[in-house]
Amino acid sequence: MGEGLKWNRESRQPIADGWRRKRELIVARYRGPVGKVSRRLGFGISEKGERILRKRPNAPGMHGPNVRSNKKQSDYAVRLMEKQKAKYIYGLLEKQFRRTFEAAKKEPGETGVALFSLLERRLDNVVYRLGYGKSRAHARQLVNHGHFVVNGRKTDIPSFTVKVGDVVSVRPESRKTAFFRELGEGGDLNRRGPAWLSADGGQMSARVVSLPQREDAEQGIQEQLIVEYYSR
Numbered sequence: 001m002g003e004g005l006k007w008n009r010e011s012r013q014p015i016a017d018g019w020r021r022k023r024e025l026i027v028a029r030y031r032g033p034v035g036k037v038s039r040r041l042g043f044g045i046s047e048k049g050e051r052i053l054r055k056r057p058n059a060p061g062m063h064g065p066n067v068r069s070n071k072k073q074s075d076y077a078v079r080l081m082e083k084q085k086a087k088y089i090y091g092l093l094e095k096q097f098r099r100t101f102e103a104a105k106k107e108p109g110e111t112g113v114a115l116f117s118l119l120e121r122r123l124d125n126v127v128y129r130l131g132y133g134k135s136r137a138h139a140r141q142l143v144n145h146g147h148f149v150v151n152g153r154k155t156d157i158p159s160f161t162v163k164v165g166d167v168v169s170v171r172p173e174s175r176k177t178a179f180f181r182e183l184g185e186g187g188d189l190n191r192r193g194p195a196w197l198s199a200d201g202g203q204m205s206a207r208v209v210s211l212p213q214r215e216d217a218e219q220g221i222q223e224q225l226i227v228e229y230y231s232r
Helices: 019-026 034-041 047-055 064-070 075-089 094-105 111-120 123-129 136-144 178-186 223-230
Strands: 148-150 167-170 197-200 205-208
Touching: 075 094, 075 111, 075 223, 094 111, 094 223, 111 123, 111 223, 123 136, 123 148, 123 167
Parallel strands: none
Antiparallel strands: 148 167, 167 205, 197 205
């Protein structure tokens, strides 16, 4: 959710007071070099990052080839690395990610699993999972531009958290644009999306039918190390 905002618990929308002043905090995201971060983490944070990592697997910098081979990482560094992987993959800044973690602690069950459930249920991630965005950054841009509605209500907040029963759809006006027409004509939308989303490519909509499980989220990240990082 947006930093410093008061939210209506029922609508999960920000209270109007101060909204315009806070909007830039809500849409904030990492805008730095994807390749350099992927090489430093040894983990592709996006498809582009994975391509760059395959070509240049060493850490960036003059001593990159020796960084991982000659230096043993401390427990703190290992935990930090796992947290950074998740933060960069989902495109959150540190305060946003920490706020999401604090929300996960209040959820029933394991905190690490709840963390990834909340990350997956962000509206920008849902749009990405459904195949509308080429990347999470692209999906976030589509949300910011007001192309999607949740339960018939225009929602341009990337951090909006969907719940079971919510219906995410492309706005009727947006469906007329060349971008969405081409997506619809491609016929791929019905084949996109994880099991927790029931997609209807013809209507350009999807219903949240269940909560995402850990296996539905990004793999290759040890969520328990993230929990340990914030519990230190």
